Amino acid sequence: MNHIPNNLHEVPRSLVDVAEVFGMGVFIRFVEHFGGTEVKFRRHPGDDHPVVVALGKQDGLALCNFLSGQTVYVPHMRSRRNARRDVLLLQEQGKTRAEIARLLCISQRHVRRMANASENTSQLKLFD
Template identity: 50%
Template structure:
């Protein structure tokens, strides 16, 4: 998961500040930790086995659905470094791209871009 989780509301990605002010920092951090980089569908009436409820717990999970249910949200990650090597390693281990995004705390779109990017033959490599 993400190793550099925000400790203060000022350290959160801007898109999560209002959510943290309303539901608490604990909910915002748990979202980043469990779903960073993913687009979440938030049904108006979630089932008890919904992944968000399982990850956040019933109280925080249902509070999130009451606040944002019936739509979707992108949960930003808090990663600041390139993840291409990690992506290629996890892909070689047989993990799918959604799982890689969740493990690394980055978006599925970024995983796809990095995995599909070809190395520039004009650029020399520092390490083999």
Template identity: 50%
Template sequence: MTRNFDVPESLVDVAETFGLGVVLTLMQQFGGQEVEFPRNKPSSALVKAFGEERARDLCHFLSGQRLYVPHGRAAKKRLEVQRLAETGRGRREIAAALGISQRHVRRLANRPPDQLPLFPND
């Protein structure tokens, strides 16, 4: 069911266990970072984001792991790059408009389209 929301692969288990709200909070608070989930006591950043009980539950579930939390902006940027390219803008103009490098524009423009799920109802 979480597949319908395009949950990043690294966070599917978290979404299935704690719900989409927890995943969205993780992405908003820690997107683009590697987060450590200590075995003993949750960090103050986790407690601030989720509250004591939920932070403790997350640390128990992900006990001792370091998890990269994607920020989820790449898909949106890719669509913006495509939209601007269709208007005839060059990569330099697109990069300036989006506040990203020309190299990143090139990577996003040349990236193959995302695959559709093999089993969309899963």
């Protein structure tokens, strides 16, 4: 996370409730771990649910209960960068788009855009 919010006014609107109910510490840990991906919150998560593992049992189960049954996009709060080459390389290695997003610290949506973008054929290549 490039920018750590100091107050609720800097928290993305989609996660203000999380920061208000659970505090900025839980919000920051949640974004640092899941930023750039979509998280599915099961109605009855087990101890192996990724949120429970990342935040600890108490905070993880409480957050899962709070967002039960929802899928939430977690913004990564990082500056944008051109990562097409890295995305394509990791994709060739068999990584999922969620894994690529976490590895490159970019959003899953950005990974999808980079992976689906066609090569610009009008641009001259520097090297063959």
